Amino acid sequence: MKITDVEVVYLKLPEIDPQRCDGTQDTLMVRVHTDEGISGIGEIDSSPMVAKAIIEAPASHLIANGLRDLIVGMDPFEIEKIWERMFRGTLYFGRTGPAIHAMSGIDIALWDIIGKVTGRPVAQMLGGIYREKIKAYASLVMSETIQEAAKLAEKYMGYGYKAIKFGWGPLGRDERFDIEAVKTIRSVIGPHVDLMIDIGHVWDAQHAIRMAKKFEEYGVYWLEEPLPPDDLTGYAQLADAVDIYIAAGEQESGRRAYDRLLREARLDILQPDLGRCGGLTEGKKIATMAYDHNKKVVPHAFKTGILVAASTHYVASMPNGYLLEYTVSESPLARHLVANPIVFQDGYVTLPDRPGLGIDIDDKVEAKFRS
Secondary structure (H helix, E strand, O other), X not given: OOEEEEEEEEEEOOOOOOOOOOOXXXXXXXXXXXXXXXXXXXXXXXXXXXXHHHHHOOOOEOOEOOHHHHHOOOOOOOHHHHHHHHHHHOOOOOOXXXXXXXXXXXXXXHHXXXXXXXXXXXXXXXXXXXXXXXXXXXXXXXXXXXXXXXXXXXXXHHOOOOEEEEEOOOOOXXXXXXXXXXXXXXXXXXXXXXXXXXXXXXXXXXXXXXXHHHHHOOOEEEEEOOOOOOOXXXXXXXXXXXXXXXXXOXXXXXXXXXXXXXXXXXXXXXXXXXXXXXXXXXXXXXXXXXXXXXXXXXXXXXXXXXXXXXXXXXXXXXXXXXXEEEEOXXXXXXXXXXXXXXXXXXXXXXXXXXXXXXXXXXXXXXXXXXX
């Protein structure tokens, strides 16, 4: 079997609000095609047109290549070799950031191919299925008002969620707002539902320590990305000073960055995004590092059903996997791009037993939003 092409599809809503941190407004889908008629699906979480260019660019010289040219003709089963070839072939402009993002979508598609050829779910091909049901949390962008957030919390509790996260939006701007929001949401969801808060890296370490201690009073399970991504010293100060779990890592790409987050930032929970971190191949290595350090991994997955499916297989294949981010955005890309999405019921998602990622793209939705 040989790779014959890498197809890159940019999908976007008719109108995009650049002030809204919502990854479901657009996406970059990848199809890797083979000479045996089997194709794999992947997704990239990046600046879509930047990542698209990295895949489609013609070769410039030995270490400045487009990813498509690097891998056409290779055997998709040689997945480590392909990953290394892409990494080495983009050293001049890559090593992290968009180049790794673009590699991530291709890598996910390759695992989809391997599962389809073998007739097995991706999770099994990653090393084994540790769990077929995974707890999922409702992931929401914070509303502009606390009253609206309370209504959303009540809505998703009605759907059976046992964990919920609010992030970005107005959070982090005003201390009184943040405390009142957490207090109100906790009163709505009750004492037994996990509550997570994502601040969106706008605080310094001292402010984060003070706020984390206040959040502890309301049983916040984790505080996510309160500091800028590169403030590793601040994260270490925060993690050492509070009892609440500190989570971060969605901005990173490549396992070396997560090694720094473990050793220097001393994070409790790593959040690799499989559409950014290097795909399932690199994600598996990140999960192993975390396991060796007795730390938790909860993948970031605020995109479409493609990334949710990849993340479901990822968590199912980890001995320390226990929780999944489940996008509840009403964006038609998030809700309808995948014709047979991962099913949520009574607080959990179920790993599909179909080959590969176990998903199919709705051709009509793809055509409607293809740009």
